[in-house]
Amino acid sequence: MTKSSTAAKPRQRSTAAPTGxxxxxxxxxxxxxxxxxxxxxxxxxxxxxxxxxxxxxxxxxxxxxxxxxxxxxxAAILCAICELGVTESLAALDRIAETERTSIDLLKASLREVAKIIIDRNEYLVVYQREMMNLDRTDAQRILRLRHEFDLRIGKMIEDCVRDGYITVPDAPAMSIWIGGLLSWITYCYRPGSSRSGDAVADQAMKACLRLIGLD
Amino acid sequence: MTKSSTAAKPRQRSTAAPTGxxxxxxxxxxxxxxxxxxxxxxxxxxxxxxxxxxxxxxxxxxxxxxxxxxxxxxAAILCAICELGVTESLAALDRIAETERTSIDLLKASLREVAKIIIDRNEYLVVYQREMMNLDRTDAQRILRLRHEFDLRIGKMIEDCVRDGYITVPDAPAMSIWIGGLLSWITYCYRPGSSRSGDAVADQAMKACLRLIGLD
DNA sequence: AGAAGGCATTACCCGCTAGTATATTTTTCG
DNA sequence: CGAAAAATATACTAGCGGGTAATGCCTTCT
The missing domain is CATH 1.10.10.60 (Homeodomain-like)
Structure with missing residues (x-):
């Protein structure tokens, strides 16, 4: 969370440093x-x-x-909320990337993890998608860039898998957008306390993504 | 559009019928x-x-x-907007259904047509998804039933295709939900006056749906 | 032409909420 | 303990937006 415009004034104690x-x-x-x-x-x-x-x-x-x-x-509160979901997803991508494996396993693990986060941070992401337009131009753009970075990285992973011969897709960048769509859709079919457990939905979503890139 | 609660009072001329x-x-x-x-x-x-x-x-x-x-x-204005996108999609499904062909062609044609409508009525559908919560309980439920009917009918079409041996999917009802997700995602990647034409996006979306049900 | 009534407008009210100036409590530390 | 300052609360303002009389205009038929 950039504290740029969101956090206000935990105003510094002017003189000496007192307690912890x-x-x-x-x-x-x-x-x-x-x-x-x-x-x-x-x-x-x-x-x-x-x-x-x-x-x-x-x-x-x-x-x-x-x-x-x-x-x-x-507005600052809304901005912070919107930012949180996206940054967390990106952080998850980073975290998973360290656990290096084959490109296809990396993709699978990433999708599963992101799906989990989406379910976990359900409310944050729904609010983001819904209330985006209430953000300042600058904040909106900053967050949108993060979203694009996410798509880009998913696209990269797909391309790696294609290069390694695991899958065949006509247009990886485009496909990453549709994957983003499937993942976002989780927020609409998962409601806390619904019949399907979060894990089940996450799993289903991941499977759907895999089918999308021609893997069964 | 049910005029139930949306339209107000084009109040009837009390006595005789005057002009046209x-x-x-x-x-x-x-x-x-x-x-x-x-x-x-x-x-x-x-x-x-x-x-x-x-x-x-x-x-x-x-x-x-x-x-x-x-x-x-x-609220009534919002309600009418929300209703319009969904009813139109269902009407399209009806219209296409009359043009009977093989089950797989029917599915393809339906997906393409709905994709077109989604692009056409872009704003209506985005507003619906975003502002649903501002509807009265009763209106929201009525519209949600329509949405479910849509999913059901897509699910039915998929099952028909499976029966006829065109495709194989593990869980048709679940898959119809993900297809709904892909179709809804159109509203996020298509913006009027963007680089990709509406037709191109519709086509891409349809192809993605087909991949989802294991067709290439 | 002129009455009659619907259609749209001007002008208004009421309630509500983001934001703020001021008061009060609580903590910190000599 | 007691003073300073930090943290939180109380009380208030200003402005806005949904909704509604009250009013005027303009069509339409006799």
């Missing part, structure tokens, strides 16, 4: 995380505009100005 | 359609809550109360 600075920043981070968590849940069920900061404050057993201590405003 | 009744109703329908058209565009770019009726009125070079003559309120 590290603890302080940790506490701040925790509070911000809690706010985001609850905000994502709220935005998810009410929608961004319909949700009020008062509701959010109530859920946290706090008050509106409390929120303004940790975020510049409503 | 048919023309009258036609004009009313036209105005409603224009409102929906512009509303869809507006909701698409601003989001439902952020869009104001004043903006909508301005786009139509009219005023707020004008809108209230033809729709019960903001």
């Amino acid at each position: 600075r590290e603890i302080r920043t940790g506490v701040v981070a925790f509070k911000q995380a809690r706010i985001l968590e609850e905000a994502a849940a709220l935005f998810f069920e009410k929608g961004y505009e319909a949700a009020t900061l008062e509701m959010l404050a109530d859920r946290l057993s706090a008050t509106k100005p409390f929120l303004y201590t940790y975020f510049k405003g409503k | 009744r048919e023309i009258r109703t036609g004009v009313v329908a036209f105005k409603q359609a224009r409102i929906l058209e512009e509303a869809a565009a507006l909701f698409f770019e601003k989001g439902y809550e952020a869009a104001t009726l004043e903006m909508l009125a301005d786009r139509l070079s009219a005023t707020k109360p004008f809108l209230y003559t033809y729709f019960k309120g903001k």
Whole structure:
């Protein structure tokens, strides 16, 4: 999370460093995380505009100005939420990439992991897709670049698999976009507490992606 | 479009029938359609809550109360928009079904036609997916039933193809959901005036669907 | 031409919410 | 302990947007 415009003022103690600075920043981070968590849940069920900061404050057993201590405003909270889902997916891609295996296993593992994250961070991603348009131009573009990077990396993995002769696809970059579509669709068929477990849906999604690139 | 709760009061001339009744109703329908058209565009770019009726009125070079003559309120406008995309897709399915051919050709033609509609009614469908939650419980359920009917019919077509030995899929009903996902994803990769033409995207989407059911 | 009534507009209200200035509590540390 | 400052709460404002009378215009038929 770039703290660029999202975080507001955990205002520095002007003079000397008093009590545990590290603890302080940790506490701040925790509070911000809690706010985001609850905000994502709220935005998810009410929608961004319909949700009020008062509701959010109530859920946290706090008050509106409390929120303004940790975020510049409503828009900043939304921005942080939108960013989180995407960055986490990219981080997962990085993490998996280290576990080097064959290109096809790497692709499979990546898809499965991302599917898991999508289910885990369900609310964040739904909010992102839905409320994107409420972001500032600059924030929206920054996050979109991250999304594109994701597609690019999936595309690269597919191409690697093609190179290694595991699969055959006509147009890898295009295909990566459709894979992105399948993965995003998870958010629509998985609802927490539905009949199908998260793992089952993740598995199904991954299988669908594999079929898409001609693997059964 | 069920006029149940969406249309408001084109209030009947109480006594006798004066001028061209048919023309009258036609004009009313036209105005409603224009409102929906512009509303869809507006909701698409601003989001439902952020869009104001004043903006909508301005786009139509009219005023707020004008809108209230033809729709019960903001929610009714949204409802009509949401309904339109889905019903049109179902109608297309009906239309294609009459052109009876082999089951596989029927499936292909249906997918292509629906893809076209999705591109055509892009804004309506994006608004539907995004703003669903702002609908009344009852309206939301009615529209959701239509969506399910769509999935069911696609699933049926797939099963027919399997029966006729054209393709092999492990779980047709589940697969129809993923196909729905791919089709919906069109709305995210197609933007009017983008580099790829609508037809090209529709074609790509259809091909992706076919790969999903194991056809190349 | 002139009444009658529908169609659209101007002008208004009410409720709500993002954001803020001010007060109060709680923590920190000499 | 007690003062300073940091953290949180209370109380308020300003402006906006959905919805609604009240009003005027313009068609239409006699």
